[in-house]
Amino acid sequence: MVMASAYGYGAAAAALALNLTASVLSVYFGDASGEMFHGPAQACSAIHDSGNSSFCHHLDDSRRRLIFGDLHGLQPQPEQPAGSIVIFGARGGDDKGDKSEHRGDTIPMCNSIIELGWSCLPLFYSDEAHSDLLRIASAADGYISRVNPDVYEGVSIPKYEALLEELGSMGLAAMPHPRFMQLFGSKEALARISNLRTGLADTAMYTDEVSFAKGFTANLAQGPRVLKQNRGFQGEGIWICRLEDTSLYGTQGALPLDSMVEVMEALDNSVERKTLAELLESGYEYLRGEGG
Template identity: 30%
Template sequence: MKNSPPRIAIVWRGDRQARRAATPQNNRFHRIFEELAAVGLAPEPAVFDEEFADEVLEQLLAVDAVLVWVNPLDDGKTRKILDPLLRQVAEAGRFVSAHPDVILKMGVKEVLYETRHIGWGVDTRLYRTAADFRQAFVPTFLAAGPRVLKRNRGNGGQGIWKVELAGAPAGGATSISVLEAKSGSVPEATHLSDFISRCESYFTEGGCIVDQPFQSRLPEGMIRCYMSGSRVVGFGQQLVKALVTPPSGSGREPLQPGPRIMHPASAEPFHTLRTRMESEWTPEMMSTLGVEATSLPIIWDADFLYGPPDAAGNDTYVLCEINVSSVFAIPDEAPAEIARAMASRLRQSAV
């Protein structure tokens, strides 16, 4: 009797109707379904919502592996129910990517502090309590110039702020301008003490704030380096407008980002970045965070800004975020790489 192919559940968020109607063809992951099937696997949709979490758990316990695309924050919903569910599935012997414990190591802003010694790092501070933040951030900010503050978990620019001095302290109050990276945000004038109080909610449930210098080359764009395991599978280049202050006289309308232009892993302009990611930075990150090769996410990305040119005039790169929870859109070559990596992980686990 011929063995049936391994079943792979692809998880994304949706309501009851979306779960009922989902097929391998009628969703944005259809190329991934196709490539998984092409390497002899049997992918199936597994639309998730807290309302029917038990039903999803029953489905995931019946498959061989699980690939997850669910943001940490989505219209007020979190992964508070999903992550324990995925841990239960993994403990039952199913391969889960990305595993919630790996997300807590790689896919949070704290990784910027933990890996600040790697070649992608800059002067990065970490505040674990509101009192620590209030005491330590002010002198750093006043001495070092514009900073970028990042809440530990989030997506879509939520909780990421550019903070810059707007005027000399007057009457005991320091005037600042703040701009959130969330789409549609515009600069806001406030007092430093009021803004610090606003950020206190970021410390709930073990949260923290990471503090980095603002990168002046931000208007030149961001490079998203897409990874499958330890291999680069493509790049996305975009003229981002998040945290770019609108020019004076342009009103208070938010700036709109340019399109993300995808490039293959072999693209010559990113040869140096690819080499560093594969041969230096990813291995150093794995060693620092205690992440084994078999636990690296099937798909993840590292977002880079241009740092100051080095002594020879070559570009340097500053890591501003690692995305693990829900990496999409992806380069055209990535679905085949995802399928290849998935088949390889299943073969390894079967040995």
């Protein structure tokens, strides 16, 4: 069991991830411009065989809906793209839009990549569409995976990861590769990369009650902290912790255990007031395996 704390916030992390993605893509594909065209079949063709494939046009409407969902808001694709990217998602979860079923930021991510001169198309993974997805994505230059290791109807995570493995073996730029996802698919990764330019040097990982009580208390005394369980996603198991008495910030040594802490859960922005002692006890329960 692990808990970690850092100053990082979800929105900032998402912005950084998009900037990093754009940087990685520019290394792979450079820049391009050209005329544009619309439609899921045409967009699919932009990925598959530079627009000359009949495969995408032969997908019937139900199959297109299964694979692409609603592409409302997707910008037209470049006619002569520098490269092509697919973004994998999965239906389900509370992070999807009411209309398109895509994550709220997936279409904007696609559009940002399109504006940089690449073709980009979101794809819904399902076991039913596995072979079609392999055929479409294998013609791309890279993929971005946005499927969390959760339970989705009609989705086997091992089969999905096998698809990504196969695409990676074909030479696609893997963002990320499933083996990398397995190594860094937890909040522990934040501590592992703390010494990199993309990390936060003041990230700490607590694996027992002693290190949590001493380390988290000392860190909270220096400013607001983001406390994360070593599981969960999209705000689940993540709390933003602030001292109510801001004059305590900068305290050297231990904070008083009766210090009041405002604890906001990132999942729904709900706020609780707890003493530092109560907050630490919640962490102890998780570390003992009773609350996590």
